[in-house]
Amino acid sequence: MSLHYSSMKTEILQSLDLSKAIGALKNGEPVIFPTETVYGLGAIIFDEEAVKKIFTIKGRPQDNPLIAHISSLEDAKRIGEGLNDLFYKLADAFWPGPLSIIVKKKPEVPALVSAGHPTIAIRMPSHKVARSLIEGVGAPLVAPSANISGKPSPTCLSDSLEDLDGKVRYAIDGGSCEVGIESTVISLVSESPILLRPGSVTKEALEKVLGKKVDNPPQSGPILSPGMKYRHYAPKAKVRICFKKEELKGPFFIPRAKTLYAMLRDADRQNVQEIQIYCDDEAQKDAALMNRLLRASGQIH
Numbered sequence: 001m002s003l004h005y006s007s008m009k010t011e012i013l014q015s016l017d018l019s020k021a022i023g024a025l026k027n028g029e030p031v032i033f034p035t036e037t038v039y040g041l042g043a044i045i046f047d048e049e050a051v052k053k054i055f056t057i058k059g060r061p062q063d064n065p066l067i068a069h070i071s072s073l074e075d076a077k078r079i080g081e082g083l084n085d086l087f088y089k090l091a092d093a094f095w096p097g098p099l100s101i102i103v104k105k106k107p108e109v110p111a112l113v114s115a116g117h118p119t120i121a122i123r124m125p126s127h128k129v130a131r132s133l134i135e136g137v138g139a140p141l142v143a144p145s146a147n148i149s150g151k152p153s154p155t156c157l158s159d160s161l162e163d164l165d166g167k168v169r170y171a172i173d174g175g176s177c178e179v180g181i182e183s184t185v186i187s188l189v190s191e192s193p194i195l196l197r198p199g200s201v202t203k204e205a206l207e208k209v210l211g212k213k214v215d216n217p218p219q220s221g222p223i224l225s226p227g228m229k230y231r232h233y234a235p236k237a238k239v240r241i242c243f244k245k246e247e248l249k250g251p252f253f254i255p256r257a258k259t260l261y262a263m264l265r266d267a268d269r270q271n272v273q274e275i276q277i278y279c280d281d282e283a284q285k286d287a288a289l290m291n292r293l294l295r296a297s298g299q300i301h
């Protein structure tokens with residue numbers, strides 16, 4: 001199996017005609033597509049060979065499970081087991097949108113998808129192209145962010161192709177992503193809900209809809225969200241974070257979720273040694289943004 005179409009560049013498809021992309025996915029070829037959070041590298045959830053390709057293309061560790069993207073609640077029922085009241089409350093309030101909900105998986109979902117866990121993360125994206133693609137294929141698509149593992153997630157197609165050009169046959173251009181950081185991940189499989197990855201759907205918003213407390217992941221014991229243990233969102237440049245204007249030396253950047261990853265990639269393209277970031281009040285209030293920043297700077301893992 002060759003994944004490198006070395007003599008070939010990835011063909012960029014405009015989002016109005018999805019037929020080539022749908023055909024490729026049905027043929028077991030992963031496709032890059034836009035979502036409202038970041039670009040994804042998709043494959044049909046039931047196609048094990050295609051799912052394997054995703055791990056190879058990204059250089060993704062096999063113990064890191066994938067998110068299933070759906071276009072209807074019927075899709076959720078095909079892959080999730082015992083969908084309860086809490087699940088429907090969240091789906092009703094936040095879907096389509098940047099929230100991934102972890103539930104028990106159906107046996108039909110290949111173990112590779114969930115990295116051997118008995119669970120599956122499900123999200124219904126709000127991006128029209130993503131939903132039309134899933135609908136056109138007629139099955140949920142698993143899709144990690146469309147970057148090489150460990151690099152900042154791509155929020156425009158050119159950032160994705162910087163990593164994956166020639167390794168994927170087709171990529172759909174949907175412009176810049178609205179949200180700019182990955183979905184919130186919440187698990188409903190333990191006694192009380194656990195926030196595994198902060199995102200633009202906040203913990204407070206989740207608690208309000210659920211009518212109960214949402215926990216942070218336990219500090220010890222088994223790792224619940226394998227993806228969070230790897231150094232993520234990391235540029236080559238050193239990231240220096242300042243909270244006080246007095247600490248700034250020279251040029252700095254005020255971070256916002258929508259532009260953070262593009263800025264980190266841009267700095268790397270310019271071979272900047274150190275990126276100085278000034279977190280103003282607005283940035284400090286954004287828990288998801290601060291989470292990614294602290295990871296990019298290596299202060300949390």
Ligand code: TXA
Pocket residue numbers: 035037038039040041064065066067098100102114117119120121143144145146181182183185196197224225226227228
């Ligand atoms: O916004 C997003 O979620 C984007 C777009 C493409 O939809 N996708 C994305 O996928 O960020 P990825 O693979 O880069 O991140 C998936 C995260 C990882 O931290 C992974 O460990 C966690 O979700 N995850 C997925 N399934 C899980 C499961 N069954 N149990 C625990 N964590 C899970």
Ligand code: MG
Pocket residue numbers: 144145153
């Ligand atoms: Mg990722």
